[in-house]
Amino acid sequence: MTVRLVYNSLMKHPSDDQTISTTVFDALRRDIVFCNLKPGEKLKLEALKARYNASVSTLREVLNRLVSERLIETSGQRGFFVAGVSRQELREIADLRILLESHAMDLSFAAGDTEWEGQVVAAHHKLHRMEERMLANDLSAREEWKRYDWEFHQALISACGSASLMAVHGNVFDRYLRYQMLALTFRGAIAVEQHQQLMQAALDRDGARAKEVLRRHIDGGVEDSLAANPPVWAPDP
Template identity: 45%
Template sequence: MENFRFETQERLGDTIGEVAYRRIRSHIVNGQLLPDSKLKLERMKDVYGASVTTLREILNRLAVEELVTAEGQRGFRVAAASGAEFRELAALRTLLETHALRASIMQGDIEWEASVVAAHYKLSVAERRLVASQNNGVDKWVSCDWGFHHATIAACGQPVLMKTHASIFDRFARYHMLVMNFRGQGVVDDHTSLRNLVIARDADAAVALLTQHIQSGFDHVMATGCFE
């Protein structure tokens, strides 16, 4: 389930491969596995508790998601990161998410509204803690940020779009995690306003705010000077 996208704990019915897949993907997105670093299967076997064969399957799967680069007989590396890619991801996230948001506002029911409010509450708690500390918890924030944005578009009725958006979100979020720098009160206010506009069914204003919100995230990361 997409609600558990950033959770790495084993759940009832999980296979070893599924747990290892979520952990490796999470470690790439949250920056524990750095861009362009070599992924050594023998070492990963001990870290993730999966066979070399299973790990190869996982890394090939992550290569399709463009979080990993396959190097033929030379193995695998974590995908590189660049300002050019981040710019493209921001544009694609905006395109997909604004389309899905407008459709969700048109089609969502009361249960959808409740899920948006619940996801925002969880995010607001993580953000209050971050504003207070400014130096830890960014990884938890990214998980809650995903939960909120996913909730706002979950009623769009377009599963292919949702799957593509989830992959783009992972890659976009990785850049925030690599700089480990929370945007502050401005992003908190954006999320509160977006929740209110969604519940009010004001699609035009919600789409405008979301577009500005994603652009601000891009600008914030680029301003760190970590990417060219």
Template identity: 40%
Template sequence: MIFTSKKSDDSTIVELLASSLRRDIAFGTLLPDQKLKINELRTRYGGSNHSMRETLRILSTEGLVEATAQRGFRVTSATEDDVRDIQLVRVEVEKVALARAIALGDVAWEGRVMAAHHALQKAESMAATDPDDLVALEWDEACRAFSYALLQACDSPRLIDLHRKFFDQSRRFRLAQMREGRLDWTARRLRQKGLLDAVLSRNETDALRLLQEDVEAELRH
């Protein structure tokens, strides 16, 4: 029991550290290509050498951090090629998952999609008028929740895992567009409502088209 408890404590610390680093990468506090030194990270975020190394290993598998040839770590790059590639993968993965969800989803899934869309619209209204960091985080989570709800019924844990990974990689680009005032909130609202209507009516063609337009608009480079 002692070892189980210690393992659980370590896992919790790593999860908290990973969440903090993900947030700071998304907001640009940790810059693209920035070297990540264990001692400096521990001073800023806490944790032990072991927990910080495990955190960086996890973020490396998620594509947010890269291991360098000198066995150190750095934040991944954020070039136009990176944005283009993330956009490509997100579109392809999410279209496959959404097509399956439309075919397999039940009434309960439709309810979750509707609830997530409602929450997203409230978050978007706040973000459009008062885009401080807390509001931006809430908006980002609402975007994630709606995107996840759409795909949840695809019956493929691996597709969901790929979606999560590349959605996280796209966060800093989406947040940058929001904070720099480059998002068209009216167009987003109409597109998301159209996507919701297409999903509920099981119109796969329109749903996949609108999904692709939404991802491309968020990641316009």
């Protein structure tokens, strides 16, 4: 199962073309977010046709959609490339995620009911089980770990009442996740404790506490990613 962070709404009876386009979009997006396609890599249509079993017209549509999400770049006649990465962009994406997620938590904490609380607790339970495996140095399921991480953070904001806010947050979360996958960092007990604190703050409806923990949580992830210093960083301007 992919960590697909923004789910597209289809018509009740989607056409075959729509279904194929969505499938290819999800697969290509996943490969970029999880760094199966590396930053700066040229995306050649013939190779993509074979990899995703898709027509050139479908691929062009998908590639342009991903350009709008800033996961792919295009430059004149040079074609399409996986978007590059830089220290500056990581910091910008992290700050934007903090801004969006903090606002969404405020709205969600105010509106959430008992059912929402149950969703938060259940999402944290699944994440914690995966974190226990990571703490035991079992790194074989990194995609499942990040899927549960996503589901927990989504649960925290799921009662915010704004589909637009969650969609924008989802795209930013994906772009932040790509940097984490590039560095493949797990901050161990510190991150585990911060997730526990976020769950408790949600149950207590303590927005101020949750936002303070979230900032430390994301800033810590940025510091770890920067310290890993993968070789694909673009120079900062």
